[in-house]
Amino acid sequence: MKLLLISNSTNQGEAYLDYPKGDIKAFLGAEIKKTLFLPYAAVSFSYDEYANKVQDRFNEIGYEVDSIHLHKNPIEAVRQAEAIVVGGGNTWHLTRMIHDYNLVDVIRDKILKGIPYVGWSAGSNMACPTIKTTNDMPIIDPKGLHAFNFIPFQINPHYLDANPEGHAGETREQRIEEFLEVNQHIYVLGLREGTMLKVLNNHIELIGPRPARIFRKGHKVVEIQPGENLDFLMK
Amino acid sequence: MKLLLISNSTNQGEAYLDYPKGDIKAFLGAEIKKTLFLPYAAVSFSYDEYANKVQDRFNEIGYEVDSIHLHKNPIEAVRQAEAIVVGGGNTWHLTRMIHDYNLVDVIRDKILKGIPYVGWSAGSNMACPTIKTTNDMPIIDPKGLHAFNFIPFQINPHYLDANPEGHAGETREQRIEEFLEVNQHIYVLGLREGTMLKVLNNHIELIGPRPARIFRKGHKVVEIQPGENLDFLMK
Numbered sequence: 001m002k003l004l005l006i007s008n009s010t011n012q013g014e015a016y017l018d019y020p021k022g023d024i025k026a027f028l029g030a031e032i033k034k035t036l037f038l039p040y041a042a043v044s045f046s047y048d049e050y051a052n053k054v055q056d057r058f059n060e061i062g063y064e065v066d067s068i069h070l071h072k073n074p075i076e077a078v079r080q081a082e083a084i085v086v087g088g089g090n091t092w093h094l095t096r097m098i099h100d101y102n103l104v105d106v107i108r109d110k111i112l113k114g115i116p117y118v119g120w121s122a123g124s125n126m127a128c129p130t131i132k133t134t135n136d137m138p139i140i141d142p143k144g145l146h147a148f149n150f151i152p153f154q155i156n157p158h159y160l161d162a163n164p165e166g167h168a169g170e171t172r173e174q175r176i177e178e179f180l181e182v183n184q185h186i187y188v189l190g191l192r193e194g195t196m197l198k199v200l201n202n203h204i205e206l207i208g209p210r211p212a213r214i215f216r217k218g219h220k221v222v223e224i225q226p227g228e229n230l231d232f233l234m235k
Numbered sequence: 236m237k238l239l240l241i242s243n244s245t246n247q248g249e250a251y252l253d254y255p256k257g258d259i260k261a262f263l264g265a266e267i268k269k270t271l272f273l274p275y276a277a278v279s280f281s282y283d284e285y286a287n288k289v290q291d292r293f294n295e296i297g298y299e300v301d302s303i304h305l306h307k308n309p310i311e312a313v314r315q316a317e318a319i320v321v322g323g324g325n326t327w328h329l330t331r332m333i334h335d336y337n338l339v340d341v342i343r344d345k346i347l348k349g350i351p352y353v354g355w356s357a358g359s360n361m362a363c364p365t366i367k368t369t370n371d372m373p374i375i376d377p378k379g380l381h382a383f384n385f386i387p388f389q390i391n392p393h394y395l396d397a398n399p400e401g402h403a404g405e406t407r408e409q410r411i412e413e414f415l416e417v418n419q420h421i422y423v424l425g426l427r428e429g430t431m432l433k434v435l436n437n438h439i440e441l442i443g444p445r446p447a448r449i450f451r452k453g454h455k456v457v458e459i460q461p462g463e464n465l466d467f468l469m470k
Contacts, residue, residue: 012403043413090413121404132374137410138367140417145376158404168247168428169356169393175372178278178325182375193403 001111002027003150003199005127006120007157007191007208009088017057017120020196023207024118025061027198028083032116034064036081040097041089041122043139054087078106081115088121088157091134095126095142108148117150121157124191128154133179133188135172151199152186153233154179159190159213173213173221180217187233188215197230204230236346237262238385238434240362241355242392242426242443244323252292255355255431258442260296262433263318263351269299271316275332276324276357278374289322313341316350323356323392326369330361330377343383352385356392359426363389368414368423370407386434387421388468389414394425394448408448408456415452422468423450432465439465 004027009017028035035058039050051067058065065085071077078084084107086094098104111117119127125134130145133154160172170178176188191197195208206212211223212230224230239262244252263270270293274285286302293300300320306312313319319342321329333339346352354362360369365380368389395407405413411423426432430443441447446458447465459465 008403010403012401043416044409090410093413093417133372135372135404137414138369138373138380139410139414140367141380145373158402160399160402160404162399164395164397164399166247167393167395168243168245169370169395174279175325175374178328179372179374181278182328 001150001199001201002114002116003111003127004116004118004196005124005151005155005191005199006118006196007124007159008193009120011194016053019194020120021057021061023196023198024058027118028061028063028116032063032083034066035083035085035118036077037065037067038084038086038094038098038123039067039069041087041091041094043090043093050087050089054085074101074103075106078103078110081110083116083118084110086117086119086123086126088123090139091122091125091131091136092138092140092142094122095131095145095147096140098126099143104146104148108150111148111150120196124155124157124197127151129186130154132183133176151234154183154186154188155197156188156190159192173215176215180215184217186216189213189233190215195226199234202231202234204233206230236385236434236436237349237351238346238362239351239353239431240359240386240390240426240434241353241431242359242394243428244355246429251288252355254429256292256296258431258433259293259353262353263296263298267298267318267351269301270318270320270353271312272300272302273319273321273329273333273358274302274304276322276326276329278325278328285322285324289320309336309338310341313338313345316345318351318353319345321352321354321358321361323358325374326357326360326366326371327373327375327377329357330366330380330382331375333361334378339381339383343385346383346385355431359390359392359432362386364421365389367418368411386469389418389421389423390432391423391425394427408450411450415450419452421451424448424468425450430461434469437466437469439468441465
């Protein structure tokens, strides 16, 4: 299994998908030519626009972006794919489309057989057992909270430590603690912006300039630095 | 119909439920003695603790807090209630419990017959047609996104204007725009912290020190000041 699970497409003040492009290239390698792209997390812009935006960046690293919305038969498109790329946006809309097109099992099969998967933001949420640790607004009924379940833990992308000054709502950490109250036997990894997880079978590497924050019910919260061992999350 | 829909229990640096207590007293009035409290949004603390915390504050304004979790028959407790109070916490957990106990219809009936409803945060989300504009993490399957549907528009409680400095995730406004893309014929009201809506039949009053922000697909975003007319939201 080969996964590159990226927290966020874009760091503040940078160009779209710029910071992770080198990592995507290193991950996909030289043999892959074409990636099957799922643009379903786009809501306030079109799938065409989304695919073009990603193609612009992927041109720089030498991959074709073949968007699934242009295929008459999305399941067959997945069966033929060399690599699958799932972009961010709204996790709920993404999940609904994936469920409506019955893509969970066919994508899971392909990934378990070894084709690479790249996701960012909502695309990283989808790699988890469920979308129960998304930050997004539930604008549409997803027809079930289950996701691809490639990994046995939950990622919270765009993990952030504090609220804006003066805001009294729950912090992200408090929200994750609530998740753990009702989901006690699972890890949650807070994946800060600018960072990503590379998963090769049962080995996980954290890439980027910031530590990840690991939560589990009954355990002390820990910060794991890039380079430290994260493989315990796969057990 | 009498609703008091509060953005947030507590302003930063203040005591729990302190700022809205005068408004709650003015709203409930002198005839009500006992309120039926729904503590189901509590996740990381017990229902007992939650009810006690609210009772402490309600003692100051002269109301008994009768928590529904202490009743063997929650539906019967609703039928006997003089007023219903729904506290904040996690909207998903609140919704799940309300659905599990089959409370939507019985509570809606009571409120449409005129007993007062006070909600804050998750309790304000529940007054809307659905919980699709909640900010909370979907830690549990709610068994449907439908809520009490007292009002025909959506509230986004804890509405905030900006992300923390340096954070690149979508802003609240961008999330609401996504909601409007897939829910085009409904208003969303961004209810800033420290403010609340008092709804008396088809009349709405905004109370507090900040304007509300009104969104609708195809319309310019508008800021409505306390005192301006909001009754168009009820049509």
